[in-house]
Amino acid sequence: MKNMTCIEDLRQAARRRVPKPFFDYVEAGAYSEQTLRANSADLGRITFRQRVLVDVSQRDTGTTILGEKASLPIALAPIGIGGMQWADGEILACRAAQAAGVPYTLATMSICSIEDVAQAVEKPFWFQLYVMKDRGFVRSLVERAAAARCSALVLTVDLQVLGQRHVDVKNGLSVPPSLNARNLLALATKPAWAWRMLTAKRWTFGNLAGHVKGEQGVKELADWVSHQFDPTLNWNDVEWIRSIWPGKLIIKGILDVDDARTASNAGATAIVVSNHGGRQLDGAPSTISVLPKIVEAVGSETEVLFDGGVRSGQDVMRALALGARGCLVGRAYIYGLGAGGEAGVATAIEILRKELSVTMALTGTRSIDEVGERVLN
Secondary structure, eight states: TOOSSHHHHHHHHHHHHHOOHHHHHOOOTTTTHHHHHHHHHHHHHHOBBOOOOOOSOOOBBBBEEEEEESSSSSOOOOOOOOOTTTHHHHHHHHHHHHTTTOOBEOTTTTOHHHEEEEEEEEOOEEEEEEBOOHHHHHHHHHHHHHHTSSSSSEEEEEEESSSHHHHHHHOOOOSSSOOOHHHHHHHOOHHHHHHHHTTTTTOOOOOOOOOTTTTTTTHHHHHHHTTTOOOOHHHHHHHHHHHHHEEEEEEEOOOSHHHHHHHHHHTTSSEEEOOOOGGGGGGGOOHHHHHHHHHHHHTTTSEEEESSOSSSSHHHHHHHHOOSSEEOHHHHHHHHHHOOOOOOOHHHHHHHHHHHHHHHHHTTTHHHHHOOGGGBB
């Protein structure tokens, strides 16, 4: 990891080390990937106001997110099948995040289960929830997250139907991977990955294993999941989740001011301005383009977190300058996981920290509290 200078370096290393179906899963957006590209492009168009002759010898990147101290204004976002990037990947990513002093979010569609991660780490983590048709199973997930002392529930609300990612269809993505000729070749060219996977705790969705009625194997489990996304999902379901979850509630997937106001009124501790990393509604606006209006509408009542396109500490600074309390970082850290496991995630976090600190210095900023539109052109 010593020669990794930026997130792109980690991305290229992950491409070399992770089988193509799983690397492509991380990379892909929905349909033509217009929104995926816009997330990064629109962030890149925002320029900084360089300031000089300001004493910036003492700089502090620390802040609070949901009332808890964080060494950086970031949290690791929920990423499905993280454990297929590196054996026991969710455990390793959580350990790296906790060592760095930032929150980690475990996905519903993780390989390691809630209990696997809770037993392997020392501190509470966040858990991301999909509301499926089987409300009894959803209730059991919430209860398991509470029993594991998860410090926040991240309710994802923009997956009532699944946006098609063409590359996943072409790759025949499944967990474990289907053994067609293309995937066998992809696995055969990554022997180190395959060797590590032999020691992994699991090779399928840990939170679902043993909890699906009539489950016979991986194919049956995957078929069950594909029919569980619920197009009837509505704000009454959010109220129900709020009634059964005793802790902090984060609503992820907000792109509209009216939805932001409704989420705030529904009792959300925080909202995440997110378009699912460009993986759902292709043609939706970039997250940075809608962030300022949402902050203006609800930022005084509800913490606003930002998600989408963050690949550098400069991107973190841009989102903070436009009103975000912090950023959820997804692909940036998952590239680190694929590149080098726990050390790779730690490297990704450290890259973001250094880039943010340097950007603060060159804009004459000494603390996160000082970041605002004053740092932008």
